[in-house]
Amino acid sequence: MTAQAGIRIVSIGGGTGLSTLLSGLKHYVGKEEFAGFDEDSAWIETLTAVVTVTDDGGSSGRLREEFQILPPGDIRNCMVALAEDERLLTRLFQYRFESGGNLSGHSFGNLFLAALAGVTGDFLDAIRVSSEVLAIKGRIFPSTMENVALVAELEDGSTIYGETSIVESRGRVRSLRLSSEDCKPLPETLDAIKHADIITIGPGSLYTSIIPNLLVGGIVDAIRDSQALKIYVCNVMTQPGETEDFTVEDHVRVLYEYSPDLEIDFVIVNSARINDTLREKYLADGAVQVEFEAGAQQSPHAIAQPGPRYRLILGDLLNENDLVRHDPHKLARALLELYSSEVTVSRRLAGV
Numbered sequence: 419m420t421a422q423a424g425i426r427i428v429s430i431g432g433g434t435g436l437s438t439l440l441s442g443l444k445h446y447v448g449k450e451e452f453a454g455f456d457e458d459s460a461w462i463e464t465l466t467a468v469v470t471v472t473d474d475g476g477s478s479g480r481l482r483e484e485f486q487i488l489p490p491g492d493i494r495n496c497m498v499a500l501a502e503d504e505r506l507l508t509r510l511f512q513y514r515f516e517s518g519g520n521l522s523g524h525s526f527g528n529l530f531l532a533a534l535a536g537v538t539g540d541f542l543d544a545i546r547v548s549s550e551v552l553a554i555k556g557r558i559f560p561s562t563m564e565n566v567a568l569v570a571e572l573e574d575g576s577t578i579y580g581e582t583s584i585v586e587s588r589g590r591v592r593s594l595r596l597s598s599e600d601c602k603p604l605p606e607t608l609d610a611i612k613h614a615d616i617i618t619i620g621p622g623s624l625y626t627s628i629i630p631n632l633l634v635g636g637i638v639d640a641i642r643d644s645q646a647l648k649i650y651v652c653n654v655m656t657q658p659g660e661t662e663d664f665t666v667e668d669h670v671r672v673l674y675e676y677s678p679d680l681e682i683d684f685v686i687v688n689s690a691r692i693n694d695t696l697r698e699k700y701l702a703d704g705a706v707q708v709e710f711e712a713g714a715q716q717s718p719h720a721i722a723q724p725g726p727r728y729r730l731i732l733g734d735l736l737n738e739n740d741l742v743r744h745d746p747h748k749l750a751r752a753l754l755e756l757y758s759s760e761v762t763v764s765r766r767l768a769g770v
Contacts, residue, residue: 425462426463426464427616441499442745465557469559472568478528485532487532498552559606563604568626570589572587572591587659599633615647616753623653629672649683652685
């Protein structure tokens with residue numbers, strides 16, 4: 419497809435990383451022109467988020483256990499990220515009760531989704547109606563509709579059940595699986611992946627936000643068979659226990675360990691250095707900035723390595739406040755610029 423026709427993006431992940439990416443991409447949905455791009459630049463026709471459903475902590479975990487529904491927290495955050503503006507209703511969805519009692523710790527958006535699931539009898543309908551209420555600029559699909567949990571075997575030989583317990587253990591993960599190994603994705607998810615122009619994986623927690631999506635039957639095969647540009651967005655920081663001392667290459671290696679049929683064309687990495695204050699703050703918690711191997715200083719860079727090959731894209735994608743995060747606008751522009759440049763190269767090779 420040509421760049422002018424409008425592109426279709428599928429973003430796979432969970433947690434803060436996915437909502438950060440979506441909040442940047444939403445500004446290009448439906449726009450045929452935007453500043454800084456040439457006449458061949460793409461605008462986003464459809465934006466689809468595929469969200470992990472293994473969260474079992476906090477408000478999501480309580481609602482999941484009490485009402486036997488999918489955890490609403492990550493889905494709610496994606497809705498808010500895709501909402502057109504910061505209207506009162508959007509702020510209401512993020513409001514969290516803190517006055518004590520049974521409602522303490524719950525967000526209004528989580529309760530709204532749980533209530534709608536009860537009224538409609540279908541959690542997917544609850545997502546659709548909530549999305550309409552917030553007038554979001556995209557679609558949101560759970561990675562599976564089945565009630566699944568994460569199960570991890572740690573390097574010390576212990577087995578940990580549940581995402582929250584895995585994170586809190588701070589143990590190095592030896593192997594990870596879903597409690598139901600036969601769970602399937604929605605047909606709508608597979609269709610979106612099939613017809614995508616860009617598929618993004620990450621950013622987000624490697625073991626608890628990204629890999630759980632890839633363990634759902636059929637997801638990796640659909641990504642492999644898609645003609646889309648496949649892009650992994652690596653985290654800015656390591657995570658204690660989970661990815662301690664991991665380089666960019668370690669992140670990619672683990673992705674392929676759990677999904678050997680996966681194909682990644684590009685890995686996007688933040689190359690800007692965090693300030694000394696934040697470096698010390700994160701180091702005290704056992705986290706450091708994710709490094710890439712020496713020699714990968716140019717962008718794009720074809721990595722000479724055995725096994726999977728991909729190109730590394732480096733750039734300043736940093737947003738430094740009290741926490742280290744990707745800047746949503748920088749990241750969105752990097753993705754769209756990469757797509758536009760690849761379309762241009764393809765046309766030149768085709769003699770168009």
